[in-house]
Amino acid sequence: MSEAALADLATPALLLDRARLEKNTRAMAARATGAGVRLRPHLKTAKSAEVARLATAGHFGGITVSTLAEAEYFWGHGISDITYAVCIVPDKLERAAALVRRGARLTLLTDSAEVAGRLDARAAELGVRFSVLIEIDSGEHRTGVGWDGPAVIAIARALDSARALDLQGVLTHAGHSYACTSVAEIKRVAEDERLAVVSAASHLRDAGFVCATVSAGSTPTAVHAESFAGLTEIRPGVYMFFDLAQLGRGSCELGDIALTVLATVISHHPPSSRAGRSRLVIDAGGLALSKDTSAGDHLPGAGYGWIVDPCTAERIGDLRVALVDQEHGYVDGTAIPRGRLPVGAKVRVVPNHACMTAAQYPRYAVVDGDRVIARWERANGW
Amino acid sequence: MSEAALADLATPALLLDRARLEKNTRAMAARATGAGVRLRPHLKTAKSAEVARLATAGHFGGITVSTLAEAEYFWGHGISDITYAVCIVPDKLERAAALVRRGARLTLLTDSAEVAGRLDARAAELGVRFSVLIEIDSGEHRTGVGWDGPAVIAIARALDSARALDLQGVLTHAGHSYACTSVAEIKRVAEDERLAVVSAASHLRDAGFVCATVSAGSTPTAVHAESFAGLTEIRPGVYMFFDLAQLGRGSCELGDIALTVLATVISHHPPSSRAGRSRLVIDAGGLALSKDTSAGDHLPGAGYGWIVDPCTAERIGDLRVALVDQEHGYVDGTAIPRGRLPVGAKVRVVPNHACMTAAQYPRYAVVDGDRVIARWERANGW
Numbered sequence: 001m002s003e004a005a006l007a008d009l010a011t012p013a014l015l016l017d018r019a020r021l022e023k024n025t026r027a028m029a030a031r032a033t034g035a036g037v038r039l040r041p042h043l044k045t046a047k048s049a050e051v052a053r054l055a056t057a058g059h060f061g062g063i064t065v066s067t068l069a070e071a072e073y074f075w076g077h078g079i080s081d082i083t084y085a086v087c088i089v090p091d092k093l094e095r096a097a098a099l100v101r102r103g104a105r106l107t108l109l110t111d112s113a114e115v116a117g118r119l120d121a122r123a124a125e126l127g128v129r130f131s132v133l134i135e136i137d138s139g140e141h142r143t144g145v146g147w148d149g150p151a152v153i154a155i156a157r158a159l160d161s162a163r164a165l166d167l168q169g170v171l172t173h174a175g176h177s178y179a180c181t182s183v184a185e186i187k188r189v190a191e192d193e194r195l196a197v198v199s200a201a202s203h204l205r206d207a208g209f210v211c212a213t214v215s216a217g218s219t220p221t222a223v224h225a226e227s228f229a230g231l232t233e234i235r236p237g238v239y240m241f242f243d244l245a246q247l248g249r250g251s252c253e254l255g256d257i258a259l260t261v262l263a264t265v266i267s268h269h270p271p272s273s274r275a276g277r278s279r280l281v282i283d284a285g286g287l288a289l290s291k292d293t294s295a296g297d298h299l300p301g302a303g304y305g306w307i308v309d310p311c312t313a314e315r316i317g318d319l320r321v322a323l324v325d326q327e328h329g330y331v332d333g334t335a336i337p338r339g340r341l342p343v344g345a346k347v348r349v350v351p352n353h354a355c356m357t358a359a360q361y362p363r364y365a366v367v368d369g370d371r372v373i374a375r376w377e378r379a380n381g382w
Numbered sequence: 383m384s385e386a387a388l389a390d391l392a393t394p395a396l397l398l399d400r401a402r403l404e405k406n407t408r409a410m411a412a413r414a415t416g417a418g419v420r421l422r423p424h425l426k427t428a429k430s431a432e433v434a435r436l437a438t439a440g441h442f443g444g445i446t447v448s449t450l451a452e453a454e455y456f457w458g459h460g461i462s463d464i465t466y467a468v469c470i471v472p473d474k475l476e477r478a479a480a481l482v483r484r485g486a487r488l489t490l491l492t493d494s495a496e497v498a499g500r501l502d503a504r505a506a507e508l509g510v511r512f513s514v515l516i517e518i519d520s521g522e523h524r525t526g527v528g529w530d531g532p533a534v535i536a537i538a539r540a541l542d543s544a545r546a547l548d549l550q551g552v553l554t555h556a557g558h559s560y561a562c563t564s565v566a567e568i569k570r571v572a573e574d575e576r577l578a579v580v581s582a583a584s585h586l587r588d589a590g591f592v593c594a595t596v597s598a599g600s601t602p603t604a605v606h607a608e609s610f611a612g613l614t615e616i617r618p619g620v621y622m623f624f625d626l627a628q629l630g631r632g633s634c635e636l637g638d639i640a641l642t643v644l645a646t647v648i649s650h651h652p653p654s655s656r657a658g659r660s661r662l663v664i665d666a667g668g669l670a671l672s673k674d675t676s677a678g679d680h681l682p683g684a685g686y687g688w689i690v691d692p693c694t695a696e697r698i699g700d701l702r703v704a705l706v707d708q709e710h711g712y713v714d715g716t717a718i719p720r721g722r723l724p725v726g727a728k729v730r731v732v733p734n735h736a737c738m739t740a741a742q743y744p745r746y747a748v749v750d751g752d753r754v755i756a757r758w759e760r761a762n763g764w
Contacts, residue, residue, distance in 0.1 A: 168553075281469075
């Protein structure tokens with residue numbers, strides 16, 4: 001499309017700052033290259049082929065996804081090496097098989113020998129071979145098995161003896177890095193994550209299994225880890241955009257955050273018992289921003305996002321979205337500059353959690369300053 | 383489409399129980415008819431033309447919307463009388479004007495005389511006349527003006543003297559009914575809501591203004607109000623589906639809730655420090671359910687939703703989604719029936735807040751028992 005001005009966009013709109021996105025993707029690619037580890041970026045946040053091209057530049061081109069809809073979308077956009085990093089069930093193999101038949105190098109995940117047996121039976125029925133990773137629990141306690149217990153060997157044995165599955169290696173995700181309260185603690189979690197999955201690989205190799213892939217990575221641990229030794233790849237995702245959740249964990253600065261929501265002031269409200277202070281209401285509420293407030297655990301006052309100037313992206317005082325209804329956001333702060341922000345004025349909201357906010361939109365308005373230079377589609381849903 | 387079995391759906395999927403939907407829409411239509419008030423259902427939750435047809439049956443056919451995208455969608459599906467119940471700004475009038483030019487009876491909302499003046503100038507530029515309601519704050523303290531202050535008269539005067547705007551009446555929304563802790567308290571809020579908007583209408587009429595529309599309504603107040611006297615219409619919305627937030631406020635029973643998310647068990651996890659108990663993980667996480675936990679204010683243990691049987695829709699023990707990541711939901715409860723819920727088993731999740739959950743999906747799978755009888759599209763976005 002032709003260029004447009006930010007002011008011409010219907011609000012709320014999802015903005016992606018191209019320069020910041022490129023800086024973030026280049027920085028992580030360089031970090032991985034410098035550490036001698038492959039970067040398999042997680043596209044669960046971006047869900048965009050254009051972002052994937054930037055994020056994989058300089059690396060081998062493989063990506064990570066969180067849904068089969070993403071896998072299908074990225075395959076349709078020329079990306080063939082895809083790890084679906086959520087434990088799969090037999091019912092989902094038919095869709096996965098369709099991608100493999102078309103030539104995708106799709107890698108799946110399991111954390112159960114019993115399920116591996118059922119996956120094998122279904123894959124054999126479908127007449128397709130799948131590469132499978134064993135998920136290791138490095139402390140998140142979500143899915144996965146311990147690196148040193150009997151389960152990991154049992155799963156390896158099930159995969160090794162399968163007719164239609166191949167043991168590809170091990171994968172872990174230190175999602176518990178999000179609960180860390182300091183960078184020093186993230187560094188410790190990153191080392192635990194690395195040791196868990198590298199030890200799992202050694203354990204398997206000692207038992208005579210091949211373990212080609214040793215995969216780890218969340219954005220906090222990828223940013224702060226002091227060693228990637230023994231890993232073959234890392235899979236951070238939200239670093240492409242960053243957000244207040246990452247800012248609060250020391251993974252980025254405000255000036256690195258590439259994703260914002262453009263909103264319009266729709267009402268000035270007098271002081272009230274609910275708000276306590278004079279307040280602005282904007283047209284970005286719980287749907288436009290999501291109801292995620294997890295950044296507040298580490299960044300008190302994050303609210304549902306911070307208000308920044310639509311052009312300079314500089315923060316306006318300490319304004320934040322303090323409350324949301326479905327289509328209303330209540331802006332609060334120490335001093336509300338009503339004169340600067342009349343009804344009809346545009347603001348940008350730096351989101352609390354980029355993954356949740358971005359998912360509310362079918363596409364990005366890609367911006368260079370206050371110009372909209374492109375529209376990029378997203379692969380939402382399942 | 384031809385019929386399908388629930389078990390054939392890719393998960394997560396958004397299910398809408400047709401029988402419950404019809405029961406809920408018929409009950410509210412009858413309640414409004416019995417009270418002699420028009421029902422202008424709010425489609426912000428459902429965003430579906432098929433649901434709108436059921437919700438308007440037996441009434442005059444008008445609806446309420448929360449976005450211009452909804453207004454455009456419903457106009458495209460044959461609904462012409464539409465109130466856009468969020469304060470509008472001049473920049474949005476061009477889209478609104480396009481609907482009016484095509485014949486829509488679109489009613490807008492304002493809470494400012496100053497903004498009304500700017501709306502009039504823009505409407506005159508566009509060469510279109512708009513009907514406008516004055517928003518009254520009946521205690522929610524979001525947008526709107528007091529019923530008895532100078533502001534309501536100032537806005538009426540601005541609309542009355544406008545070249546391209548017509549004063550249509552007054553509207554309020556008792557969103558603060560959601561904070562009530564008892565049905566008795568909701569009844570008091572409903573009466574406050576009614577009195578505020580009816581008094582505003584009297585105030586305007588006493589000052590010589592015409593006030594044809596006197597509009598009120600949230601689902602809690604529409605369900606529990608003891609009088610609608612003086613109102614011309616009510617605008618409840620989520621009653622079509624209900625959810626745990628409404629259950630916790632005494633507005634419905636579990637058996638009334640028409641919206642659920644179909645999910646698949648993807649992992650069994652051993653006891654851990656994070657969960658405290660054995661736990662199931664399902665493929666419905668923060669995106670599939672939303673991160674809204676507001677039902678928990680009135681229903682401790684609501685979590686991100688309750689687990690029910692996929693066929694009978696009966697609750698399974700006290701199982702609930704206790705934690706979510708983007709694509710993972712952690713199920714917890716006093717006793718986890720692992721044998722009944724192996725990896726691969728389907729469950730349904732009764733959502734915490736239907737408006738937020740439904741918005742994550744492009745369409746409904748409409749179900750009759752365990753059969754999928756239709757797919758209905760949703761008008762998401764802005």
